[in-house]
Amino acid sequence: MEFGPYLMLAMLEGAVLAAVLALMASGLSLVFGVMRVVNVAHGEFYMLGAVMAWVVTQFMMGLGGGPAVNFIAAAVLAPLIVGSIAAAADVVILKRLNYDPERVIVATIGLLYIIQQAALMGYGPDAKPVVAPFNERIALPWVAWGENGLEMYYPWGLSTTSYKLFVIVAAVVILAGLRLFMTRSRAGLVMRATQLDGEMATAFGIPVERVYAIVFGAGAALAALAGVLIVPIQQAHYLMGGDALLLSFIVVIIGGLGSLAGTVVAAVLIGMSDGIISVFFTPTLAKIIATLAVALVLVFRPQGLFGVKNR
């Protein structure tokens, strides 16, 4: 394949990764932005979303549901279940630690292992697939100069699937919805007020601890939704949360902890560069470059590209 079509293919793969990463990292960023705590177990909520998607689709298959119905059920139920587990963990664990940032890091490391081992015991060590609701191959056109000027043709191998395009569109729609929710709704306003000054929010009748539980649950639900979206492309496995967590941290550090806009921009940068570098060179080099980018950001702009200094 020529360079142009090859680059386009790499960019498409990168866009799928960016979409999933943006969803997952937005959850991490939302939790840090409002609660000022780092959730190290965030990757496990992503894994749990994927595993729950498999569980729900298996259950639905038993009831005779088709792939589309099964997937819709998984996309609705898995984030709800995972979000509820996270909200319960907030009330049972984080609230008792008074949301102390250092102790929350240690507690969520513990939570990471509990969830991971519970998944290993309940789900097993094998990777399991979920059938995509639709997965038609779509050949992509390319243009090149021919004998009659600019000509369109379909290079061999330049294709994607309808499901991959759906993942990109779904992530864009969900993130736009999240943005609208945060900026236009009363609940979003309450979350932003809590983020800006929790004590003053309390002084104006906002039940801050309840907001924290909801935010922690919502952050985990976003990670779970990312897990549901990725599982027809990448199988569900109990160890899949580790790499996703690392990439999410890279994204939120580059974008600026707590900045949703920054998270999305950084996810696109990291996702696209990962896709392109992985296709042209190796996935390892892509990870090395992403890590180097984090190091550069931490040295030259520690608050991230969109973060605010000394908040």
Place this chain on the structure above:
Amino acid sequence: MFQIEGLTAGYGQATILREVSLQAAPGEITVLMGRNGAGKTTLMKAIMGLVRAEAGQVRLDGTDLAALPPHQVPGHGVGYVPQGRRLFSELTVAQNIEIGLGAGPKEASKRRETRDEMLELFPRLGERMGQRAGTLSGGEQQMLATARALCLRPKLLLLDEPTEGLQPSMIEAIRQVMVQMRDRGLAVLLVEQRIDAVLELADRISVIEMGRNAEDFTKPEIAPGEARLRAHLGV
């Protein structure tokens, strides 16, 4: 009627307030005075439940506020204008007012009415509704902080050094609002450092020193007791 009886409160292991008692009647301005570090701001926060009471009672019309979860205190009619304003700086003027209304009247028509009333009281805020609170001038920020607290339609209004760092015209505007609120029957509890600013305004002055009650002055005792008041404050 607002009454504090034997309130002991502090941060963690450090006790700041020891058996403090105080009262503020509706239609009166009670001024809380004391030197820096005397515990005035801690007392305001303890009333709001932001600093937990170790002992004592904080009663407003028979309800013990100290026994409530902190977020329920404003719902019982306590509006708070903290020291340094502490607006939600990234939110707009309209959104700050919306947050204040959230703990106020439940009916939509009452909320609209309250909002309109605030914009009538502080017309300048009406011109700045879409502006971020953090970009307002000091005086405008104070207006917004006061409006945000009044949106609750409080029975008790707590103001912690509301004129700090403001120009004279703004100080007068804030003073007018306090008088207006008192005349509407609110109990106003004001923390103020400057004696000259409160001599005429106060219906009652309560002085605290090192977290304890030092001396109280009723309206008729204020003018004759000015020298003692200055001695308490070291000015």
